[in-house]
Structures are given as C-alpha cells and as structure tokens.
Amino acid sequence: GESVGLHLPTLSVQEGDNSIINCAYSNSASDYFIWYKQESGKGPQFIIDIRSNMDKRQGQRVTVLLNKTVKHLSLQIAATQPGDSAVYFCAENRPGAGSYQLTFGKGTKLSVIP
Amino acid sequence: DSGVTQTPKHLITATGQRVTLRCSPRSGDLSVYWYQQSLDQGLQFLIHYYNGEERAKGNILERFSAQQFPDLHSELNLSSLELGDSALYFCASSVAPSGRSEEQYFGPGTRLTVT
Numbered sequence: 001g002e003s004v005g006l007h008l009p010t011l012s013v014q015e016g017d018n019s020i021i022n023c024a025y026s027n028s029a030s031d032y033f034i035w036y037k038q039e040s041g042k043g044p045q046f047i048i049d050i051r052s053n054m055d056k057r058q059g060q061r062v063t064v065l066l067n068k069t070v071k072h073l074s075l076q077i078a079a080t081q082p083g084d085s086a087v088y089f090c091a092e093n094r095p096g097a098g099s100y101q102l103t104f105g106k107g108t109k110l111s112v113i114p
Numbered sequence: 115d116s117g118v119t120q121t122p123k124h125l126i127t128a129t130g131q132r133v134t135l136r137c138s139p140r141s142g143d144l145s146v147y148w149y150q151q152s153l154d155q156g157l158q159f160l161i162h163y164y165n166g167e168e169r170a171k172g173n174i175l176e177r178f179s180a181q182q183f184p185d186l187h188s189e190l191n192l193s194s195l196e197l198g199d200s201a202l203y204f205c206a207s208s209v210a211p212s213g214r215s216e217e218q219y220f221g222p223g224t225r226l227t228v229t
Contacts, residue, residue: 034217043116043204043220044157089157101170102147102218104157 012111019077021108023090026071032093034102035064035075039086047075047088077110085112117141118207118221126227132193135224139186139207145169146188147208147218148180152201163188195228202226 013019025033031052036044048059050066050073057064063076073090087109091102117140127133139146148160150173159172163182174180177195182188192199202225206218 036220041222043118043206043223045116046217046219049217091157101159101162101172102149102157103159106156 009106010109010111012113013080014113015080015082017080019075019080019084019110021075021077021088021090021110023073023075023105024071025073025090025092025105027092027094027103028068028071030092030094030103033064033066033073034091034093035062035073036089036091036104037084037086038089038107044089080110080112082112082114085110116219116221118205118219120203120205120221120224122224123222124225124227126229127195128229129195129197131195131228132191133195133226135190135192135203135205135226137188137190137205137207137221139188139205140219143207143209143219144186145208145218146182146186147206148174148188148190149204149206149220150201151204151223157204160190192226197228200226200228 034049035047037047038044048062048064050057050064055066061078065074087107089104089107091104119138121136144165147162149157150160151157160174161180162170166182177193180190202223204220204223206220208218
C-alpha cells in the first residue's frame with residue numbers, strides 16, 4: 001500500500017553543522033505534512049508542518065522543504081546541537097472521511113557528535 | 115510536556131489477558147487519536163475519536179476497541195492479548211476533527227509487554 005518512507009535510517013552530524021533529513025511520500029492526495037522528533041522514552045514531539053500549497057516553511061533553526069513534483073520532503077536543522085539527537089519522523093496527513101489520519105515514515109535517527 | 119497524559123506508563127501482562135489504556139487529551143482538545151509503535155511496524159494509526167464519536171479507523175485489530183467519554187478522556191481496550199501486541203501505545207490529541215489545523219500532540223505513551 002501507499003506509505004511514507006525515509007531515504008536514510010541513520011545520520012551522524014558534527015555539532016554546529018547543519019542536518020538534512022529526507023522523506024519520500026507516495027500519496028499525491030496528501031496535503032499536509034508534519035515533522036516529529038521523538039527522544040528516547042518519550043512521545044513524538046511536533047516540530048514543524050507544511051501545507052501542500054507551500055514549498056518552504058521556516059521555524060526556529062528548522063526549515064521544511066516540500067517538492068510535490070517528486071513527492072519529497074526534507075527537514076533542515078541549522079547549527080545542530082546535542083539536544084537535537086533523536087529519531088525524526090515525517091508524517092503525511094491524508095484527507096478523507098471526515099478525519100485526518102497521520103501516516104508516519106519509518107524514522108531517521110540523528111546522532112550529534114560533540 | 116505536551117499536556118496529554120497517559121496511564122499507566124508501563125504494563126506487563128500475560129497472553130490471553132485484557133488491558134485498558136487511558137488517555138486524557140489537552141485541555142480544549144476534542145479529538146483523540148490512538149497509535150501503536152512497534153519495532154517492525156513503526157507508528158501505526160489505530161483509531162480516531164472526536165467529541166465522543168468514532169471518526170476513523172486505521173490498522174486496528176478486532177480484538178482492540180476504544181471509546182471516548184463525555185469528559186473527553188479516552189480508553190483503548192486490548193483483549194486476548196498476544197505476544198505481538200507488545201508495543202508502545204500513544205494517544206494524541208488535537209483541536210479539530212478535520213480542520214486546517216491538525217497538529218497532533220502526543221502523550222508519553224504506555225509501554226505494553228505481553229509475556
């Protein structure tokens with residue numbers, strides 16, 4: 001079936017460098033995308049979202065880019081810090097039947113090297 | 115802290131048993147979503163309730179059921195438990211059922227271990 005997937009399962013980054021986490025989605029009907037961060041032993045934490053009528057959105061140290069042509073989503077973290085170490089999930093929100101259901105990718109583990 | 119609470123934090127039980135997981139959404143949120151997170155399947159959507167009514171079902175087994183009460187807290191009931199049901203169970207809440215703002219805030223999860 002259709003799913004959201006990730007290109008890289010693990011990513012190691014030097015502290016202070018920028019991180020880029022990628023995600024591919026397959027459902028062209030999805031119109032809302034979210035990035036979540038999950039630290040060990042905790043629930044997913046909302047980072048940033050983007051709607052399909054946008055191609056870029058910036059938050060504090062994070063930027064999400066959406067390329068609908070190739071169904072690709074990326075999360076950029078500027079000046080990566082040790083506290084950014086976590087698993088990052090992209091999720092797509094598929095409209096339908098009066099409910100939005102989040103479909104999650106497998107996740108990418110980000111390790112920040114001090 | 116997301117404002118979503120879940121109890122218990124850990125649960126260990128035997129195969130064939132039945133358990134109930136509880137979730138209290140953030141104040142003001144009407145929607146509650148349940149997710150299962152296992153090592154091999156990742157985060158899977160189970161079911162969504164809005165203001166007491168079921169709105170959508172995902173990959174939820176027939177042995178599982180849920181409900182949302184008038185005070186908006188929700189319970190996920192898992193019965194005839196199997197070893198494969200061992201997982202983290204998260205609930206999330208949001209304001210709208212299918213509005214334009216669909217940020218879902220996750221609770222800390224319940225870790226279920228079936229032995």
